[in-house]
Amino acid sequence: MSGVVNVFVISPDTHSERRIDPHLTVEALKGKLESITGIPVSNQSLTLLASESDPRVVAHLSDDSKKLGFYGIADWQVIKVVDTDPSTSFTGQLTDVSQVYKFEITDSEYAKRQDSVLAYKQRNKVGRFADKPAEEETATSEDIPAGARCEVESTEPGLKKRGTVRFFGQTKFGKGTWVGVEYDEPFGKNDGSVQGERYFSCRQNYGVFVRPDKLKVGDFPPEELNLEDDEEM
Template structure:
């Protein structure tokens, strides 16, 4: 089965990913897989083929063809090549349920944020409980020497730019792939941390925490993990797992 490495870009759901897609199956099969990536239902997708990635204005992408109402056509038939982009637009009207979860909707919510000083002065918090019972850093038996980090030294192969897999906390063996973007100490916690830009939006930030920026990446693609959760190696971007029917296998 022929495949091509293509960029997948969904502006409405902020998804941008590079994936290997089959070029000899009907477009309707490809769109079903695009739904698992973008979250846009198959019937609501408007798919365009572009010359290169469309999430970077410096790439000067050109629209090659519109793939609406061509569900039986294959990507091979429309001349797809490695490095091209499938841009997936959402045809659902404005005001639909999808807009309830957009960034614009979230910005309109008046969310209360407690400052550090107010939190520290409250008596009904985890911090207050630890103070009352001498837990953790409030343990009076601890001396200055015990507060020194006993973490092992950072592995030499964990370097900025290295590809990696991350063991997800509580993920029952689940791993996520990405690229190391930061290695070292931080302002938000003691010890060494590894900043990772995930291939997919599984992260918690954009490379900054509490107003301090450690690296640059898209929102929800960045996270900080302890070095023992990171394995460096030759980890390419994961492919979509196509469960093809028997008559589609080769």
């Protein structure tokens, strides 16, 4: 799609990269941001920032009738979504664990328990305690080249974990071949390094390492907002 810009959308509970059409009105954008941020349209206050590293305010998107291009929206700027009435939408409470009671037990005490999930896995050889079959690796760096777009398997229905291949080969943290992926969104577990060893570089929580059979290489563009009208008149 021509004319779209790549921006970051941030809110108290979310952070993602999106492709947005500058011809979209602020009102239409708010409607699409509700499903991403969980903040009702009526509660949204939008601010355009210079970049992730430069939080200067470029514009306040205060006129719902104006198109985003009116405010000069450009690649890699940040749309900050603020909830003006979080008491009605629980915004921010998803990341506030200060009021959550935590039952704590030491690792040694947990290991002694016979009614734990750990004990069950050990008895039944589940997960990391399972007998490991000989690995049959047929994928090569030519099949999964650095820079290729890919999609990683997900157990959540409808969730597409897409990114770019950044590494293919042996590692110090595990036997066999691993593929390092930089996700488009913060679905990952690291920044391209594991146990002090760096294999590639990306932002924290955007990096992940998976086995070659857990991803597909192909034409997987970044997920973007649905810019078409929901209904045709």
